Structure formats: C-alpha cells, structure tokens
Amino acid sequence: MTTVEKVKPDTKSSSPVRPGRLGGVGAGVILAFILVGLFILSFAVGRYPISPADVLRVLVSHIVPIEHTWPNILDTVVMQVRLPRIMAAMLVGASLAVAGTSFQGLFRNPLVSPDILGVSTGAGFGAALGILLSGNSAVIQVLAFTSALLAVGISYGVSRVVKGNAVLSLILAGMAIASLFGALLSLMKYVADPVNQLPAIVYWLMGSLASVGTRDLAFAAIPMLVGIIVLLLIRWRLNVLAMGEEEAMALGVDTGRLRAIVIVSCTMMTASSVCISGTIGWVGLVIPHVGRMLVGPNHKVLLPVSLLLGAVYLLLIDDIARVAASVEIPIGVLTAIVGVPFFIYLLSRSGRGWA
C-alpha cells in the first residue's frame, strides 16, 4: 500500500484533469453555443428573409414588452410559421439522437437505431391507415402514434415469451414485428387510391417538418420531453447496462425494469417524432457515433452531447431543406445526403473506427 500511496500524487499531478470529462463539458458548451446561434439564424433564413436583429426583437417582445418597430407580418412568420418548425426540428433531432444512443447502449450494439423494435414501420402503417380512412391530420397522427406503440409493445411482449438471452430475443422480435408491419404498410399502399392517397403515404414516409403547426408540436413535445428527461436522469445506468445483461444484474441493476424504462421512453420519443415529421432515418443511428467520437462512450456525458448534436444536426438539415431549392427537399432524404459524406469524413479522421 505504501508504494501505491507514493504513486498516487505523481499520476494525479501528471494528469490533473480527466480529459474525457472535461472534453465532454467543453464539447457540450460549444454545441450549446452553436445550437443557440443556429436557432436564431434559422428564423432569419427562408422565403421571407428577416434580419437576426429583428428575430431577436420579435422573440424578446414575447417575453418582455418592448416598442413595436417591425411590421406585423414578422410576428406571424416568426411565431406562427418558423418557431414551431424550428422547435420541432430541434426536438425531433434531440429525441432521435437520445433514443439512438440509449438503444445502442441498451443493446450493446452500435448498429442499432431507434426503430429496431418496429417503431417506424409501426407508425408508418398507422399513418397509412389514417390516410386511407380519413386524411385528417389529427387522425393520422393519433393512429401513427398508437400503431407505433403497438408494434413495440408486440415486439417486447414476444421477447418476454421467448426464453434465453433477453437482449437478443428483443432484437429478433423487433425485426420480426418490423417486417410484419412493413408488410401491412405495403398492403395499405397497395390498396390505396394511387392518385391522392398513395402519394400522401409516400410523402408522409419521406418525412417533412414543413407542415408542423403549434398544435402538432404541443401534442408531440410532451412525450418527447418526458422521454428525454427520464433518459437523462438515468443516463449513468446505461453504462452499467452496456456491460451486458448478466454483469449488469451482478452489479445490482434490475435489468428488466431498467430496460423497460429505456424502451418505453425511447418508443414514446421516436413515435412522437415519426408522427410529426415522418420517418427520419440516419439521425438516430449516426449521431450517437459522432457523439462517441467526440466525447467517448460514457453515457453520463454522451447522452447530453448526443442530444445537442441531434438538435443541431436536424435544425441545420431543415434549414438546408428550406433554403436549398425552390421546392422543399424531404428532410429524410437530406439527412442522409448531407450526413453520409460528413460521417465518412469523421470516420476517416477519428482513427478509432466504429465505436
């Protein structure tokens, strides 16, 4: 022990700070600044250009009363059109990233995305059904949300019946149920009226934040925020889960309960995201990787960083979607087109490869 005590101050003095943790805090602060800047900038860009100063004035006027020096139309554009869309982009990005990170930790697999348990195909089927039945956006959203929960619920239920490795049976059950709902979705497309309903289904599945209104946002924000808060609260436990089912149990974790909490949270978040913006791939799969490249795999740091990264990324992509072409590009398409080269660049730079 004496030798150990001698060694201790030496090593401490040679590395007085924990690089991983400081790196995490640093990355978090930088990302938060980027997010705030991008948030304000996002109001400025679009068909109707507004100067950032005006954006700030409009936003501030809703908190503290200041002199009204701008045309009334600015209020409408900023508060009614752009605010819900920007909030939705941030929330959806953050939700998908946090859900993806949590799922990858839970399943100990960096290839897992939030729709591994069938959320997306479930929601897609529900939405298609809604489009076939009524076309009312509220009906579509409610059906999509319910169907997404149903798909995950079935996956989870099936995995509980199967004996053996709990995590593996979850993935297998998820794959099975996802293909089942995928088949049902195809059936919906097949029977849909090809003039009106089929394009509606296809556009819905491609994803867009263009039509997000205040009411949609209010509907979706609650489950997303609840999920994010729950996962942020238990995020350190994900480190324990990432040690593997059995070891986590040996470390005193009620893995069944924790897994259920994570799955319910992630499902609520992902289902809500899919409901307001359609299926946006890529974010939930790759943002966790980018996060791990930046700050390492410790979920204590990784989850907040993923959250910020996801929000920044989707906001950026949505801005590009709004500005790049005269016709809006579906966001689900853009995430991949912009994201893949960036991700490959990061991958080639990191030197550590996947993980």
Next chain:
Amino acid sequence: MKLNVRGAGFHYDTSGTSGFQNISFSLESGEVMSILGPNGCGKTTLLKCLNNLVRLHQGSIAVDNRDISRLPRAEVARAIGYVPQLHQPAFPFTVLDAVLVGRAPHLGLLESPKPVDFAVAEQALEIMGIYHLRDKPYTEISGGERQLVIFARVLAQQPSLLLLDEPTSHLDFGNQVRLLGMVQRLAAGGLPIIMTSHFPDHAFLVSSKVALMKRGEFIDMGKPDEVITDSNLEKVYNIRVKVISVNSGVNRKVCVPLGECEPATASENIIDVGCTTNDFEFYLKKAGDFHGHVCAGIALGTKMTLAAMKALGLDPQVRNKNLIVYAEIDRCMTDAVQVITGCSLGHRSLKYVDYGKFAATFINLDTGRAVRATIREGFDSSGPIEEVSRTIAQMPDSDLVILQDVRVAIPETDLPGRPKKRAYCSACGERIMDGREVVRGDRVLCRACAQGKYYSEHPK
C-alpha cells in the same frame, strides 16, 4: 460474513445436464474455496445461483443468515461480487468509467457517481496496480489488464463475498499467477472468495477449501491436500493424474496428467516415481506376465526393473532376452525382475540391504549400455530440500534412483553436494562409500586406511 448453502439444486428445463443438485457447504471470512470439475459439470451455473443471477430450484443460499433469493438485486450486489469468465466490451469506456460501474449497487436509480465513488474506484485501481491505465479505453489494453479492470470493478463494488468464474482461464502464464497472488492477498484481507477453476494446481496454490464437482454434485470437499488426489482427479476428469510434490527449492504440490498425452520430449534425470497400488496394477498389466497373484513385495522390483529398462531404451512390454541383470536385492525382488524381464539374474551380494535400499545393475546387451538402479523405500521427503539431498547423497552412486512411497521429483542436477564420480581410496584402491571419504591434503582415503587398519599411510 458467513455463506450457507443448503441442499441447493438447479436444473435447466431441456436437458438437465448442466444443472446441479444436493450442494451444501459453508464459507467464512478469509477462506478461498476452489470448485474443480470438468466442462459442463455445473460450476458456472452454481456460481450464478450463488449470486442469484439464476434462481435455485431447491434448497437455499444465505449470506449472514439472509436468504439471497428474497433480497433486492442491489442488496445482493452489495454483498456479493461476481467476476464473469470473460468480459466482452461493447464500447471503449475508459478504465475508470468501467470501474465506476462497480459503484452501481451503492447508487440510486437516478444517481450517478459522486466524488466518494470516484475515490473508491481509484483506490480499487491502485490495489490492482493499474492506476496508470485510468484514462485509457479499456478496449485498447491487453486481455490480462482488462481482467484486472474487471477485478477492480468488483472491488469498487465493496462486496463481502467474491465469486470468480474461472478467473485465470483467459490469461497468460504470468498473469495467471499474478491474479492468483491478488486472490490470495484479498483473502488475507478477510474477503472470502469462491472460484471455479480448470487448474487443480491453482487450487493447491490459493485455496483453503476445494470442492470437486462431477455431473452437478460435489463428490468430495475439504482441504486441498485431502481432496486433490490421484484417484479423485481420475474420477472427475477421467484421465490418469499423478499428484506429486516438487521439492527442488519450491516445496509445492503439482498435478501431472498421464496417459492420453505423452510428452514430446521426455524429461531425463527425474529420479522420483511414487508408487501406489494403482501403479502396481498398471505396471503388472504392462508387464503382461502378472495376473494379480504375485505378492505385493514384487512391486519394488517391478518398478525398478521397468524404470531401468525404460532408461535403457528397452520395451518393458516384452520379455527381453537382451537384458542382463545383476541384482543386489533380496529374493522377492529377484523373482519379480526375473518374471518381467525373462532374464536370469546374476546374484552378487545383498550388501546394500543394510542401508535399506535395493539395487541392481541392468545391462542392455544390444548397446552395451548399463544402468545402475537403486530403490529406496519409505523415503521421507517432507524436510527441507537440503535434508532431502543429503539423504540422497548418502545413497550409493546410481544412474537411476527410485524413491518408493514418496512423491518427490528432484532433477538430479539440482542436488547439491552429491559427488558425481565415485571416490576411490588412494591408499587401498577400494571404492569409498559416499560421505565416508577422508580428505588428507590432495589424497582421499577410506576410513579404514585413514585409521591405518589395513595399510599404513606412507608419508610423502
């Protein structure tokens, strides 16, 4: 801490092969218990049950009189630490993060490690001697180091009982021993440890208690010396095993597997061969001429003859007409030698009988090579190595010494003080018994000459 296991049983639904039944034992602070047994005998399942990872079907497991199946998971984890056979990392956590995870049972669902937990984790790293790896990704260190990280993690858990599932099975030779040293130190600090192992030698090294497991049952349990025996190991592993004491300065018991796999390079100069009834029968069978009605005394001669023939490169399985034996042994031995070799014996004398040894010279007529073999019964090897070597040094010069009823292997080259050449009296020319030479200047005399009994000493 006191662990009590009573009538524990578990069976998998499908086959029932890897479960166990009727397991009862208890363990107290400071004890190290090794569980030995073949693959699939239920060792790992038992460990998992001891940690309540898998629930027992029968019986009970109690830590300090509390039934662990009724305790919440976190409480079990605070009492019992578990090191799995092989940890497979999924993400490149830093070593410190991986160790901090050990604090989980001490933290609430919403809590994350506090400074005190960091301190405990860092102390665990120090105890394992891997503090310098603290900030490295634990995927980028060696497998041995990673095992130490998992050990540090379980220390950070601060359990009052440690379960180790084959802790050495994925480590290199050096790391195995280092890890066992760590086990010993932890046990000395009062932490009781149960480990499964595939190495009976490791059980000799660290454990105070050994249980032998076969097909889900303890077939023997007790002190290592009493449990790890030739016959027990043969029963469990179905191979012939010889438990011998190595005395060449290390004083330790080791298990040598025999039969199935013969060494590619046979070690020469190993003098010892213990002999038990089993061996006797084995050699009788090999000799092919015995049918069990030969008197037990023959064993000595059998052994010596076979060893000598082996040394001469002759096949002991066939009666060998190429062998000629000069025996200095008693009647019973000569019979044995005669039966095995088919050679007649040239009796010379029985003079060595006085010293409690039997000897014979074997000559291979084909090669002309001769071996002088001596056999010594009831040899006491329990003393320190110097004493043992002194005893052997007093024995007549032999190419082959067979120590009977002892389990000691001593490479001949290691023996200090043993004259390598025969000493002859420079006065009378007679051979001098080892240790009886009298040195006068540059002359070596036998005792008789030194005392002037037969020849007077000629002054220079």
